[in-house]
Amino acid sequence: MTYFKSSILGLFAFLLPLSILAQEANYGNQHLFDDFTYRQGNVYRTASGKPGPEYWQNAANYNLEVALDEKNHMVSGNVTIHYTNNSPETLDFIWIYLEQNRFTENSRGTLTTSVLGSRYSGDVEGGFELSNISAKTETGTSSKHIITDTRMQLFLDKPLAAKGGNATITMNFKFKVPVEGMDRMGRLETEVGTVYAIAQWYPRVAVFDDVVGWNTEPYLGAGEFYCEYGTFDVKITAAADQTVVCSGILQNPKEVLTKTQQERFAEAAKSDKTVYIIKPDEVGKPTSQAKANGTLTWHFKMENTRDVAWASSKSFIWDAARMNLGEGKTGMAQSVYPKESDGTHAWTRSTEYTKASVEFYSNTYYPYPYHNAINVAASVGGMEYPGVSFCHYQSIGEDLWGVTDHEFGHNWFPMIVGSNERRYPWMDEGFNTFINHYSTIAFNNNEYPSSTDQPRSLVRYLTFENREGIDTSPEVANARNLGYTAYFKPAAGLFMLREYILGPERFDTAFKSYIRNWAYKHPQPNDFFNHMENVAGEDLSYFWKGWFFGNGNIDMGIASVEPYQGNYLITVENNGQIPMPVELQVIYTDDTTENVRLPVEIWQRGNSWTHLLKTTKEVQRVVMDPNKMLADVNMLNDTWNKL
The missing domain is CATH 2.60.40 (Immunoglobulin-like)
Incomplete structure (x- = not known):
């Protein structure tokens, strides 16, 4: 035990600025950092966020x-x-x-x-x-x-x-x-x-x-x-003029495809370029049918899947290309669409989009487990099923890329990682919207833009009087809020977690581990929280509690920058309900810069913190969150300028 005389303590206190002394005495924010749910492990689900030994x-x-x-x-x-x-x-x-x-x-x-x-x-x-x-x-x-x-x-x-x-x-x-x-x-x-x-x-x-x-x-x-999860064996009987596609692998191509179609299919399986199975000028003609009249039964099989979906029409143009899924594995990207959807700015690029999307996720996050990925032009705006997506037949260009990429991204969340969409839509929609950002910037030299890297674009919603939290049930959420509660806000949260809080290396290691450990299983929110923390080595209770539960906001600012004994005291303040680490960019009068990062724990003691910047240079400007990574609802207090 160390003993200090009161006179020495008094002198020490007198020499320190009051703002620094205050930050040593106030513990009023600790509740923001406490665990927010019962997260103890058991034999079914461990405290480290993995399936337990008796899962x-x-x-x-x-x-x-x-x-x-x-x-x-x-x-x-x-x-x-x-x-x-x-x-x-x-x-x-x-x-x-x-x-x-x-x-x-x-x-x-x-x-x-x-x-x-x-x-x-x-x-x-x-x-x-x-x-x-x-x-x-x-x-x-x-x-x-x-x-x-x-x-x-x-x-x-x-x-x-x-x-x-x-x-x-x-x-x-x-x-x-x-x-x-x-x-x-x-x-x-x-x-x-x-x-x-x-x-x-x-x-x-x-x-x-x-x-x-x-x-x-x-x-x-x-x-x-x-x-x-299980195995699906599906037989669909339809008129001979119908083209049927379904989740899984076609078991009887010789019975339902013409010889020409079989040859084209084999060609497509080896081609990185799109190959027609049924050309636009062949649609509706008897030559595109394996049988002149009557019916045909299409037989499909799919293993280790949670669902199957299918589509049928005599109006389908059909094309395909090889998918390169990593580790020597290949598959088939396919598209079926009517002539109303045909065109080089429309569904003619669908297979290209499907191929790029599935290849990216397969090589970046977890191997794609199915052989086929089939995009169907339909009246549906966008809906996902294992190996099959329904996207709107009038979608073109950037919109068609976006909906195709999103729906096929769902093969990872929730088709591979089988979360409960009805209770926790953010665990599939939000996660998927997040990974869509990275596939979009990777596609064709960033042909189409992504806004997920701009969390501040959410500020209008985050300050909306009738906003709802991510934890709002999808059945309860206002229809105009669901896009934010299930998609955009959780995606922005993961973006901030990766790019600002943990950094890409720590985040990616934890995120991929989560996917790998819960593939074909049923994770709960706590499993995700626990696993990310255990692999990344970071207590993130303040973030899960603040961003994923409730309607609190981030609002940090620079209160003052003052000379102090040849250095500077920079005082930052937290005016929001969600504490975050602080990143500052200091610009000196000689135009050089220096970055300062303060840990989130500075806010445990209160809503104000003073940092001693040791420098021999003169400070011209200080900017908080210089890369605008945070969804900070108030930009007016983010910058200090020398008068």
Whole structure:
């Protein structure tokens, strides 16, 4: 223990400026740095943000056989689900999602959509027709079930055994394909024929996890999806003049493609340039059909995926090119689109965009696991599924690049990293918007601009009286705020974390580790927070709490710059609710510069801090955040100039 006489302490205090003394005595900001959630690890999810030694998740494999009735716009068929209960508890029932039931007049989604409409408005003359429902286990078969809106509770004859119990669920289903499918699916009429974009199209199991048990939130609209992983075997029967594309790999090309198309497909698989499979002048002609009339059954298979989607039309131009996915692996970028979308400034570049996007993410973050990446021109503004994206058929140029890049970026979040979109849209939309920035600046020598590196462009929203936080449920968020709460604000947060707080090397190491550890698993927000902190070696509670929860803002400024014993005292202030490290650029009268970085911990003691700048030069100007990396809501106090 060190002992100081009071007289010495008094003299020491007298010699120090009061501002410096004050910053040693005030601990009023500590609450901003405290842990904000219960983040202790367990056997399922560790404190280091990894899956624990006893982590588990259930699995579902699907066999789907359906037929498309173009005359009546109907899809009908059957599904067999092989479900495995890997959890440590028995299950008395299994919850099934019936998302087509959203398209009925009395669905919860319809009844909670404004009468003025929104992006998530949809047809109301649809819904599933189900029959022959059964669940078979080792002990018997049950057909008892309750349907509530977009969910079915399917009871078992006896509880399904823990740690490996199996059930086989079967049923027949049919539904009318909506014209307006809430901007996720639907029908588009073109000159040659209808484009069908088919998603949320089969009964599928809900996720049972270690956090909330059964995830049974109703499908209302804005909230997206949370799915188990498995193998999908899909057979789609359609008229012989239809071209069908689907998630996964086509298993029977010799049965559904002409010999010429097969040859072109083989050529495209070796080409970095786009190759036509069906040329524009061949669309709708008998020569583009493998069979003159009747029907064809297209067979697809996809492994380790959480979903599949498909599209069909006789109006499709079809082209493709090789994707170079790293480590010697290749795949196929493909596009299908009607002649209304054709053109060198439009969908003729779609495969080029798709190829560049998927290659960038595969080589930068995590290897692309699927063989195909198919872009479909449809009435949908932009929606993602594993290996398939629906983008608007009228998109061109920068807009087409942006939507294509965004939707295929979703293959990493949430298709590979399987977060819960319905609860935490920022974990897929925000993460994806963030990585879109880097793919955009890398594409074709920065052909198209990105604004993600300008967090201050968010200031108007951040100071908007009716703004909402990132943690706002997508179903609750105001429609005009959802783009900010789910996309732009979380993306800006990750940008600041990478470029300003941690630096690219530390951030990238942690971010890639997060992807690698949670690939094909179900991370929660705390898993992300914990893993980023553990790998980067930084307590970021102040940042998670301030930026991702609530409506606080960043507002730091320069209070004064004063000469002091041949040096300078620079006093900075924090007028916002989110503390951040401080970066200052000092410009001297001889036009030389010096950068000063102060750690975030200066704000633990209070909202003012004085830094001693040791220099023999005369200071002309001091600028806070000289590269404008922070979403600071007040730029007026960022600069000090010598009078």
